[in-house]
Amino acid sequence: MSDEELVRLVLSFAGEVNALQRKYAPRLKAERERSRMTAFLEAYRAEAGLIYARYLTRRERTYYTPLSVPPTYAAMEEMTLSTVERVKDRAVVEILTSGGLLDYRFKLVCREGEWRINSYQQRLHTESRICRWIYGDF
Numbered sequence: 087m088s089d090e091e092l093v094r095l096v097l098s099f100a101g102e103v104n105a106l107q108r109k110y111a112p113r114l115k116a117e118r119e120r121s122r123m124t125a126f127l128e129a130y131r132a133e134a135g136l137i138y139a140r141y142l143t144r145r146e147r148t149y150y151t152p153l154s155v156p157p158t159y160a161a162m163e164e165m166t167l168s169t170v171e172r173v174k175d176r177a178v179v180e181i182l183t184s185g186g187l188l189d190y191r192f193k194l195v196c197r198e199g200e201w202r203i204n205s206y207q208q209r210l211h212t213e214s215r216i217c218r219w220i221y222g223d224f
Contacts, residue, residue: 087201089170096179096192099141099203100159106133107157114153127153138224143195143202151224158222161187177201187211191219 087095110130117126130153138147151158167182175196182189191207207219 087196089172092170092177092179092194092201093168093181095141095194095201096181096190096203097162097165099137100162100181100190102137102141103134103151104157104159104163106130106137107151107154110153111155111157141203142224143197143204147224151222159190162190183211 110126113126117123134151161183162181164183164187165181166184169180169182171178177194177196179192179194180189181192187210188208189211191209192203193205193207194201195204196202206222206224208222209219210217
């Protein structure tokens with residue numbers, strides 16, 4: 087897989103998670119008021135699980151990207167620069183943004199010829215400050 091394809095893989099994953107969160111977020115308040123949160127969140131997690139199965143390494147996940155407004159990876163929609171660093175069967179894809187948004191760093195692994203996302207980090211990036219990388223949950 088080329089560097090461009092690795093960036094597209096990460097952006098595709100982020101786009102699908104963002105779309106899922108945009109689908110569920112408007113319904114969150116109504117479901118909470120109807121006391122149907124358990125079924126609502128189970129449906130969200132089931133759809134998130136399908137996305138994870140396509141993009142993430144296969145391992146037990148205790149967290150799912152929480153339902154977020156704006157979506158978790160919304161800043162990636164304003165990407166200004168991407169970089170890829172590779173070492174053997176591992177790669178790090180950084181998606182850098184501008185305007186005081188979040189930057190993202192995805193760590194990928196190639197197993198049996200298939201690239202998958204293993205983990206990600208994010209950091210706040212403003213004109214005056216760049217915070218340290220922190221791990222995100224999924």
